[in-house]
Amino acid sequence: MKPSTYPLEQSLGMTYYATDTRGIGGVLRSTPQDFIVEELPVAFTGTGPYLIAKLTKTSWEHQHAMREIAKRLAISPKRLGWGGTKDRNAVTTQYISLYDVTEEDLAKVSLKDIVLEPVTHHQFNLGLGNLEGNRFAITLRSCDSEGLAERTAAITADILSSGIPNYYGIQRFGALKPVTHRVGLHILRGEYEDAVKIYVGDAFPHESDEVKAARTAFAETGDAKAALHDLPAKLSYERIMLDSLAKHPGEYGAALRAMPPKLLSMFVSAYQSWLFNMALSARCAAGVPLSDANVGEHLIFANDRIDTVTEKNLPTARQHMKRGRCAVAAWMPGATLPVTPGPLEEEMFALMEKDGVSMQSFANASAFTGTNFDGAHRKIVLRTEVASEISGTDVTLRFTLPPGHYATTVCREYMQGSPEQMV
The missing domain is CATH 1.10.1510.30 (Hypothetical Protein Yqey; Chain: A; domain1)
Structure with a gap:
């Protein structure tokens, strides 16, 4: 691993790169078409009070798009739901739920650079995380031509072999104005x-x-x-x-x-994300590989089972990690704490104490915003299969990520440029 030299990344806890290979540079999002996102939806029930629509939009801020759709339908924005918040400077396809809205109603909505297509019905409102993942096709323009193919291949190999720090990306904190945390x-x-x-x-x-x-x-x-x-x-x-x-x-x-209630809640969750990034970077600074575990840390398995690493089970835990059965996860603090704090959680609690924040603070914020902040487990490593294509000095990356993971975190490993080039 090597440290980032950019003060903004350091302030957001995005302090390390997984690879020692020099980055390829380049510019992200020269046009919205350079950043294409396709949501992979959950299975829908086929019946119910919620109309499911496929929403394709270009260069729309997510909350703004939802407000405008609700306005055209003459309904409260609270009747719209979605599984994930998508980027603004991009071409994005996702699924939204609309309560008590007909296909005829939907057909009347006309907004520039927005296409709404009815898909089916569902028994439930879509909420954050109600998706299987996202598929990306991202083109980095004007990359450094010197040894481009070799460096691209080396970074891809590192990502495939050991993964990268599963940071929350810069847009989590406000792309051009990173103050949400x-x-x-x-x-x-x-x-x-x-x-x-x-x-x-x-x-x-x-x-x-x-x-x-x-x-x-x-x-x-x-x-x-x-x-x-x-x-x-x-x-x-x-x-x-x-x-x-x-x-x-x-x-x-x-x-x-x-x-908007969901935007208000994102301020508090951005602070949780900052805590996670800072704790993960502190772990990287200590030189512990992402593919290894410390005693006291927690492992998350494919079925969401959580185990705690002890001196006794450490060799077994390492074998499970080596075979891809589990990964180290941190519990982002909130109003509850269902696990015994390990090194990562203790790092976050130390930051909270310095900031004058307690678990009760999250309970108070829940009452203020109307959103629960109970905390959640998050893997510290991001692994994905990346396919890269080079055309001149442009590099296109294709990969799929689970919900809540950031494509810009993958792009950052390749580019290793200033954060301003990532928005």
Whole structure:
């Protein structure tokens, strides 16, 4: 393994690459067609109150697309469900559920760069994780031509042999504005004013001078009406918060709750993701291979069975891991803790203590957002079969990932470039 030299990646806990081979560089998402995602759906029941539709969209932010579809159908967005949140700068195909919506209703929806096709019916609403996985076809443009084929092959071999750190990708924290985990931290601490001021008031280098000035002014003055006037319409989520504050000055909790519920919950889960990334990087820094286990760590098997590694069963655990039967997993902290903390969990609890966050904080955030934050096991290693094709200085990668895994984490291993090239 070798460390990343990029401060942004380090701040998000994405500190190591699995391979020692020099990256191939390149640019991700030169066009949306360079990043194609096809969702692999669960089996549907064929009957029920939910219409299942296949949604294909190009260059649409996920939450924005769902709001617009609900608006065209004249229904509450709460009647829409989906198994996974898809990238904006991409061509994505996924499945959504619509409660008490007919095929005739769906046929009336007309939105640029969105295609909705009725598929079947289902007894249940689709929720996050209700999918088998995602299939990707991703083209990296203008890669470094020197030894391109050899370096691509070497990185592919490393991924196939030992896997890579299963980091949450940069878009989990906000692609061009990676602050969601910081907002989540303040929600967990009940510091709603700080949460709003970070989300609305933090300016970033890539933004226009107009946007930077508006953000900075709000951070300094807290004047929601002025910021609402100055921020462009495209910053729709900031404007939702500001509109609430303009109507109800000082009520920062209400401003946060004005956000779409699923987006609000993602702030808190982003903090959980940051904890996981940081603990995983600390493990990498200690030099423990992803394919090995420490005493006290937890193993997850294909049937979701969890075992704890002990001195006695360590040789057996290593054999199971070698044969691909299980992998080390970390329990991301939440309101519950069903396992005895091992080294990874202890690292995360130490970070929480430093941040002034407890398990009760997650219970409080659950009450505030209306979403459970019980925590979950996540494998520390990502393994997948990658097929690569080279055309000039362009490299196309084809692979499939389980739910909740990040294609950009795979691309990052190949590119090893600045995070700004990953969005």
